[in-house]
Amino acid sequence: MSRTLVEPFRIKMVEPVRVTTEAYREEALRNTGFNPFLLNSDDVFIDLLTDSGTGAMSQAQWAGMIMGDESYAGARSWLDLEKEVKDLSGMEYVLPTHQGRASERILFGILGGKGKYFLSNTHFDTTRANIENTGATAIDLMPEESMEPDTYLPFKGNIDLKSLVSSINSLGKENIAGIVITVTNNSFGGQPVSMASVEAVRVICDRENILLILDGCRIAENSYFIKHRESGYEEWSYREIAQKMLRLADAFILSAKKDGLVNIGGLLCMKDYALSLKCTNQLILSEGFSTYGGLAGRDMQAMAIGLREVFEPDYLEYRIKSTAYLGERLRNMGIPVLWPIGGHAVYVDAGQLFPHILPHEFPGQALVCELYVRGGIRSVDVGSVMFGKFDSEGNFTPARKELVRLAIPRRVYTQSHIDYVLDIFKEIKEMDQILSGFKILYEPPFLRHFTVRFEKINPKIIEGNDGAGT
Numbered sequence: 001m002s003r004t005l006v007e008p009f010r011i012k013m014v015e016p017v018r019v020t021t022e023a024y025r026e027e028a029l030r031n032t033g034f035n036p037f038l039l040n041s042d043d044v045f046i047d048l049l050t051d052s053g054t055g056a057m058s059q060a061q062w063a064g065m066i067m068g069d070e071s072y073a074g075a076r077s078w079l080d081l082e083k084e085v086k087d088l089s090g091m092e093y094v095l096p097t098h099q100g101r102a103s104e105r106i107l108f109g110i111l112g113g114k115g116k117y118f119l120s121n122t123h124f125d126t127t128r129a130n131i132e133n134t135g136a137t138a139i140d141l142m143p144e145e146s147m148e149p150d151t152y153l154p155f156k157g158n159i160d161l162k163s164l165v166s167s168i169n170s171l172g173k174e175n176i177a178g179i180v181i182t183v184t185n186n187s188f189g190g191q192p193v194s195m196a197s198v199e200a201v202r203v204i205c206d207r208e209n210i211l212l213i214l215d216g217c218r219i220a221e222n223s224y225f226i227k228h229r230e231s232g233y234e235e236w237s238y239r240e241i242a243q244k245m246l247r248l249a250d251a252f253i254l255s256a257k258k259d260g261l262v263n264i265g266g267l268l269c270m271k272d273y274a275l276s277l278k279c280t281n282q283l284i285l286s287e288g289f290s291t292y293g294g295l296a297g298r299d300m301q302a303m304a305i306g307l308r309e310v311f312e313p314d315y316l317e318y319r320i321k322s323t324a325y326l327g328e329r330l331r332n333m334g335i336p337v338l339w340p341i342g343g344h345a346v347y348v349d350a351g352q353l354f355p356h357i358l359p360h361e362f363p364g365q366a367l368v369c370e371l372y373v374r375g376g377i378r379s380v381d382v383g384s385v386m387f388g389k390f391d392s393e394g395n396f397t398p399a400r401k402e403l404v405r406l407a408i409p410r411r412v413y414t415q416s417h418i419d420y421v422l423d424i425f426k427e428i429k430e431m432d433q434i435l436s437g438f439k440i441l442y443e444p445p446f447l448r449h450f451t452v453r454f455e456k457i458n459p460k461i462i463e464g465n466d467g468a469g470t
């Protein structure tokens with residue numbers, strides 16, 4: 001019998017969360033136009049909107065905050081961070097930024113431009129936006145077999161090497177400004193990328209003389225999967241695995257709000273001196289001097305400590321297993337989830353769970369709203385609310401899948417919080433429901449999910465929904 005999954009920390013400071021009534025939440029949600037993104041966080045009981053910048057710092061990190069050196073140039077905190085990151089990445093040039101997208105804007109601003117292409121396993125949305133903003137094109141290359149939501153593959157985040165080679169040939173290698181490997185593959189279920197896959201990309205980059213960029217926001221979580229799923233790495237430490245992978249890349253961008261275990265911060269690292277000079281100039285222009293990049297000294301101190309803590313075996317094991325705990329139990333209960341469970345989030349297939357709500361009525365949003373009203377749980381639709389498109393005639397092209405993401409903040413919630421989330425899902429699954437779809441009342445010209453407003457349509461009474469599929 002397996003033992004209870006226990007958090008490898010004690011609680012020394014508490015942040016109260018408010019328990020509200022269903023009637024209160026109903027009203028609060030109505031006031032946002034049924035878009036929980038617009039809720040005040042005080043009205044949320046368990047917030048699974050994102051794992052970005054929502055983690056808890058350790059006592060060592062808080063002590064580091066006090067020790068932070070706030071000098072404008074050459075601060076001790078910066079030197080600590082630089083030393084840590086050079087050792088981790090093996091890259092000579094390290095720049096601090098306020099968050100991942102600042103690194104992206106600087107790097108792709110220099111490498112991108114009209115007629116250029118970036119190829120990736122999957123570009124994260126800010127990565128894609130920063131590339132496209134330069135006039136360049138971002139292309140995702142995932143193999144067909146990884147698209148199957150219920151098939152177990154150990155490294156479902158891997159890029160499709162065959163399409164990578166054929167894309168380079170058809171677009172012309174001189175037009176490829178970089179290959180971006182996202183680890184773990186955030187927009188694709190938080191699925192891991194194998195070392196073998198990055199090694200194969202390295203060989204192609206060497207042959208074709210193309211820059212390899214690692215978007216390594218969750219590189220520690222990825223290392224966990226490599227140690228436990230890829231042969232040859234059983235005896236390696238998590239940090240050694242990350243060190244090896246980073247040494248395969250030419251540049252490294254990082255949002256420290258994820259595996260940096262901090263609430264704000266980012267990094268931009270590279271091997272090439274000439275490129276580093278260009279990046280440094282851009283950094284100074286918009287972010288700050290090259291030894292703080294828009295961060296306070298205390299932020300950099302906490303990041304230096306977080307980047308070491310994140311590789312601790314007790315932490316990583318708890319992290320990956322607690323995400324799997326939620327995902328596996330949902331699956332056992334008959335709630336359809338993307339399989340296998342990734343590192344930082346569980347993705348529920350609301351299209352399968354609510355087959356009576358058509359894609360253009362946003363089944364994902366129906367689940368998001370139900371989770372909030374019933375349980376005070378905040379999640380996000382990453383289905384047609386985020387990716388569905390209307391053409392000029394008003395015809396709707398839905399997303400590939402109607403997914404809802406439950407992202408797990410790091411070191412914040414205990415197993416009983418997660419058990420409560422499971423209870424709410426059980427209720428949603430079992431009880432007779434009056435569930436309606438949604439119609440868009442207002443949508444902004446871009447990044448719709450942030451500010452879209454809905455109205456409810458077609459209430460339907462569903463008796464004991466047994467959620468088709470598994």
Ligand SMILES: *Cc1c(COP(=O)(O)O)cnc(C)c1O
Binds near residue numbers: 215
């Ligand atoms: C979060 C994230 C980014 C962007 O970082 P921000 O800190 O939110 O600006 C880029 N790539 C990936 C894979 C991410 O998860």
